[in-house]
Amino acid sequence: MARQSAAVLIASFQENYEQLLRFLTRKLNGDSDRAADVVQDTYLRLAKTPDSDDQIDNPRAYIYRVAGNLAIDQIRSDRRQNAHQDNDMGDTGVANISDPKPGPENIFLSREQITLLDQALNELPANAGAALLMFRVEGLSHNEIAEKLGVSNSMVAKYIGRALKHCRDALLAGGEK
Structure with a gap:
């Protein structure tokens, strides 16, 4: 039964692929490359659905929830990485900052x-x-x-x-x- 639910999820994923990609592109501020990556991660997550006797009532909503959570994880990861890079600037970062005033x-x-x-x-x-x-x-x-x-x-x-x-x-x- 669990393999059947994974197959249902994959089938629903394939039916809603384009809409899911547009949804994630909007969620990720128009970055279609990152959205495509999250769509792939969503597929992998759905394909690895654990064996369970629980049946998913609304596969499309489940897929969007998984994809949305992965997008949020991606955004948080990017923020942490940017914050880490900002903190690591140190002396080298100061040298790369340009002064807008003319010399x-x-x-x-x-x-x-x-x-x-x-x-x-x-x-x-x-x-x-x-x-x-x-x-x-x-x-x-x-x-x-x-x-x-x-x-x-x-x-x-x-x-x-x-x-x-x-x-x-x-x-x-x-x-x-």
Whole structure:
């Protein structure tokens, strides 16, 4: 009778395989590889069902209970392993932590670029510099800039294009020095 109950469990497992895999994938935060591992462990556990005269009334519910318990065991094991790794970081872990702030070299290069851009903006004709700043800094549209400067939309586009090219060329020339 017990072998028959194991056969019933395996048959029910095979019928519900896809649903069980989806259930475990959700339970394991979308990790389908770990879910597949737990499904395999579930099959092995069901195949090793001990001999007993007890009959399982709802094989599908029993399978889900076994699979759910194995998933919980997997989650707990992962947490213990992660906690253990966090505790073992010691001196080697500290060396692997990166500082999100820029280093001194990047700070220096950024300041140099800002200085070059500032000089390039000061060299621009008044309307071109104003058009670029209104467009990039203030976020004004071409129409709004044209109204403020008293020029056409196409002239605003030319001012901005010339100003951007001048700033780009100044940065490239400054980087070659």
